[in-house]
Amino acid sequence: MESIFAKYKNAGRDSLIPILQDLQEKEGFLSFDSLLSVSRFLNLPLSKIYGVASFYNQFKFNQPGKYQIQVCRGTACHVKGSIKVLDALKRELKIDAGQTTRDGLFSLEVVACVGACSLAPVVCINGEYYAGVTPDSIEKIIDSYREKKEKGE
Amino acid sequence: MKIEVNGNNIEVKKGQTLLDALKDVGITIPTLCHMEDVFPSGACRMCVVEVEGDKNLVPSCAVEVREGMKVKTHSPRVLRARKTIIELLLASHPDDCLYCERNGFCELQSLSEELGISERRYTAKKPDYRIDNSSVSIVKDSSKCILCGRCVRVCEEVQGVSAIDFVGRGSKSVVAPAFNQGLNLSSCINCGQCVRVCPTGALTEHSNIKELISALMDPDKVVVVQHAPSVSVTIGEYFGYKEGTDVAGVLNAALRKLGFKKVFDTAFSADLTIMEEASELVHRIKNGGKIPMFTSCSPGWVKYVEQFYPEFLDNISSCKSPQQMLGSVIKNYFAPKNGIDPKKIFSVSIMPCTAKKFEAERKEMASEHGVPDIDLAITTRELAKLFKMFHIDFQSLEPEESDNPFGVRSSAGKIFGVSGGVMEAALRTAHFLITGKEMENFEVKQVRDLEGIKETTIKIGDLELNIAAVSGLGNAKKMLEDIKAGKKQIHFMEVMTCPGGCIAGGGQPYGLDKNKIAQRMKSLYKIDKDSKVRCSHNNESIKNLYRDFLGEPLGEKSHKLLHTKYKKRKTNY
Incomplete structure (x- = not known):
């Protein structure tokens, strides 16, 4: 964190977003404690910082899971029933979009178009794309990652 | 400068907004x-209004007047726009007015009525937010919030606290502390200004009416009450009196009707506070103690210093606030003297303030046996509700006196309700303590208005004191920064958390009308002017209390019962 702040000597409130971006890149998400440090560094109220950060989709406030699941909710995927896929994932993982499972294995995120409309509906897990996903196929996909974890991969 | 409004010429001042x-x-x-x-x-x-030559309707609050401007304020187009705004706000509003805390006092409700809205034109999903009742002072129900931002702005711009802000975006926006945490974990100082300015039921005080009713009905409890100096000039507004009318006598009678066994006056303990605080000031000056001394009556201010300026904690007077002082002498003096077990006493305070609820629950404010000085603090608004619930008709009551031994006050204690009042009261007594003579004219005119920062220098004997009376914590922040930077040499500073003082406290009637606040101030100063006893040290009941029980100001008993100390508090800033 200090290394990031060092880059922004004498910074004012206009440096808030670049600092948040650097922080997220380094730590994967914006934690309460790190935002508190930003608040002290910039002498800005924590509520203001969270207000700004929560406005933008790019900022995350939960530690991402080992496997980061992105569900495409773009137009084509929507037409092909991605809402049901998302619901099935929420049920399977027992979390909401934007959250991480308690064991830290999975995090679930909704994204706009991933540019793979011909494969709709698409789910992407750690960069791996799953095409034509149905609610019924969710369990199998998730289980395959659970097994991966078991095997220590 | 002239402009034309609805066909008539009117004279306006340059630089004014159209709205003003x-x-x-x-x-x-x-x-x-x-x-x-x-x-x-x-x-x-x-x-919005229609301005000739402008394509769009313009917001009159943000537009300056221009020479020759032609304005229509209630044209069909304007009315339609206003109506649509309310209809859109109502689309996702719970509109459960019958069950709402603000029923009858809601700006959204009255605008809807004024604009003639009679049907639901738009429907949207009703939000289902969890109510935040984590704070002892304030409850937040975001489903009733219309995102006008008054609370956010008052918290940031007026109070300099910024406990809350807009969180999220678009239809998912809410007003909340960082990370959507509860208000109790945020840097909120409980002042309740957000509640006073909220147009809907989204922000309300944490109501303790239920607990109070149970206590009143409990035969094992001796329920006593005190009412703060500013309450008697505001509660009348709920019962048909003109704003600012002092209804102290009728209030005493009404409180007895509710079932309180004793009705005491917090202005009495304001006198007591002055005895201690003026002595403390003189002691600090004579003995090279920490200067400037700050007043400690306003619990929002105290928490603010604990959180944001802990380096100034020793500058805060060690005196408890009048609420706590009275609570303490009720349980430690009145109770034993009347053969009542202090644990059986249920001590209630009627306050203009939501932060008083927090203060009453502070650990510092209990005896060593854990008996709290005050059992319950309720706001002016809650009391008005209670009177309505019990169908107590103010107009039919005859004024009554409050009860001894804490019923007689000087008018110095009464002006505690207005910014500058504590200062003035303290100076009257400090003057007597230092010179042995009464002040020539009791009125310190320089601290008597609704300005946020009032500074002056006064002479007491050969002593020259730089004094300041500040209200609104944004102003207090400016002063603290100046004092820190050595730009200001102040000896004594009074700080009231709410702009204008307790007469505009977070527990007072809802609304933004500054004229009402000015009327309340006038009323308190009129009481002072008409009063025979205008100094705390000349209050016979106070003299009796010292003779009979406390000994002398700053003495051993006072120290134990009437003084306290505050600690640095962690905060999310």
Whole structure:
């Protein structure tokens, strides 16, 4: 964190977003404690910082899971029933979009178009794309990652 | 400068906003996000008017008057726009008015009525937010919030606290502390200004009416009450009195009707506070103690210093507030003297303030056996509700005196309710303590108005004191920074958390009308002017209390019962 702040000597409130971006890149998400440090560094109220950060989709406030699941909710995927896929994932993982499972294995995120409309509906897990996903196929996909974890991969 | 409004020429001042200019000639424009003395945000668009030559309707709160401007304030186009705004706000509003805390006092409700809204034109999903009742002072129900931003602006711009802000975006926006945490974990100082300015039921005080009713009905409890100096000049507004009318006598009678066994006056303990605080000031000056000394009556201010300026904690007077002092002498003096077990006493205070609820629950405010000085603090608004619930008719009651031994006050204690009042009261007694003579003219005119920062120098004997009376914590922050930087040499500073003092406290009647606040101030100063005893040290009941029980100001008993100390508090800033 200090290394990031060092880059922004004498910074004012206009440096808030670049600092948040650097922080997220380094730590994967914006934690309460790190935002508190930003608040002290910039002498800005924590509520203001969270207000700004929560406005933008790019900022995350939960530690991402080992496997980061992105569900495409773009137009084509929507037409092909991605809402049901998302619901099935929420049920399977027992979390909401934007959250991480308690064991830290999975995090679930909704994204706009991933540019793979011909494969709709698409789910992407750690960069791996799953095409034509149905609610019924969710369990199998998730289980395959659970097994991966078991095997220590 | 002249402008034309609805076909009539009117004279306006250069630099005025259109909204203010129209107000001056008696034309009311509805507003939602607008607040006097705060930079206009133009967020709600309720105040739109038609200006000839402008393609779009313009928000009158954010537009300056221009020579020759032609304005229509209630044209069909304007009315339609205003109506649509309310209809859109109502689309996702719970509109459960019958069950709402603000029923009858809601700006959204009255605008809907004024604009003739009679059907639901738009429907949207009703939000289902969890109610935040984590704070002892304030409850937040985001489903009733219309995102006007008054609370956010008052918290940031007036109070300099910024406990809350807009979180999220678009239809998912809410007003909340960082990470959507509860208000109890945020840097909120409980002042309740957000509640006072909220137009809907989204922010309300944490109501303790239920607990109070149970206590009143409990035969094993001796329920006593005290009412704060500013309450008697505001509660009348709920019962048909003109704003600022002092109804102290009728209030005493009404409180007895509710079932309180004893009705005491917090202005009495304000006198007691002055005895201790003026002595402390003199002691600090004579013995090279920490200067400037700050007053400690306002619990929002105390928490503010604990959180944001802990380096100034020793500058805060060690005196408990009048609420706590009275609570303490009720349980430690009145109770044993009357053969009542202090544990059986249920001590209630009626306060203009939501932060008093927090203060009453502080660990510092209990005896060593854990008996709290005050059992329950309720606001002026809650009391008005209680009177209505019990169908107590103010108009039919005869004024009554409050009860001894804590019923007689000087008018110095009474002006505690207004910014500058504590200062003035303290100076009257400090003058006597230092010179042995009464002040020539009791009135310190320089601290008597609704300005946020009032500074002056006064002479007591050969002593020259730089004094300041400050209200609104944003102003207090400025002073603290100046004192820190050595730009100001102040000896004694009074700070009231709410702008104007307790008469505009977070527990007072809802609304933004500054004229009402001015009337309340006038009323308190009139009481002072008409009063025979205008100094705390001349209050016979106070003299008796010292003779009979306390000994002397700053003495051993006082130290134990009437003084306290505060600690640095962690905060999310």
